[in-house]
Amino acid sequence: MAGDRDWWFDEAAGPLIRPYAMTRGRTRPGAPNLNLVTQIRASRNRSDLSQLTPEHQEIVDLCERPLSVAEIAAYLNIPLVVAKILISDLLELGDVVAGAPFQTSDIVDTKFLQAVLDGIRRI
Incomplete structure (x- = not known):
């Protein structure tokens, strides 16, 4: 995948395609609730x-596993x-779905959480 990008990227200059070309001149996203930590995942x-x-x-390829908006950028x-x-x-096409960052209530392994807490206390 990196080889496919080489033609438009110059290490010294950065992207050769201007951002306004990538966005077709748009300056604001259509989905107003996207922030740095919003998790994006490819849709089935x-x-x-x-x-x-x-x-x-x-x-879409990157988001086979959930990534934050900041990670994608x-x-x-x-x-x-x-x-x-x-x-x-x-999001509008339905190719990806967005969700809030995972919450600690989503983690069912309390042993893991206890190990993290114990490790923090030792610091």
């Missing part, structure tokens, strides 16, 4: 990925607002 019911831009496809080496706009597009 996807649209035709061949119709998506390479950046959109890369986000970092992996793609794009500004956060650009990541939010691209993710918003994918």
Whole structure:
């Protein structure tokens, strides 16, 4: 996947495709509730990925496991607002789903939580 990106990325200059080109001139995401820690995951019911831009496809590929919006921006080496706009597009198409960061109530292994707490107390 990294080899596919080499043609548009110059280590010294950064992305050769301008952010406004990636977002088609948009400056605000359509989904207003995206923040740095919103978890994004690829949907099981996807649209035709061949119709998506390479950046959109890369986000879907990255999100086979849940990633935060900030992680996606970092992996793609794009500004956060650009990541939010691209993710918003994918949310509208149903290719990804967004959720809140996991809560400690989602963790059922209390032994794990106790081990973490014990480790913090030893510090």
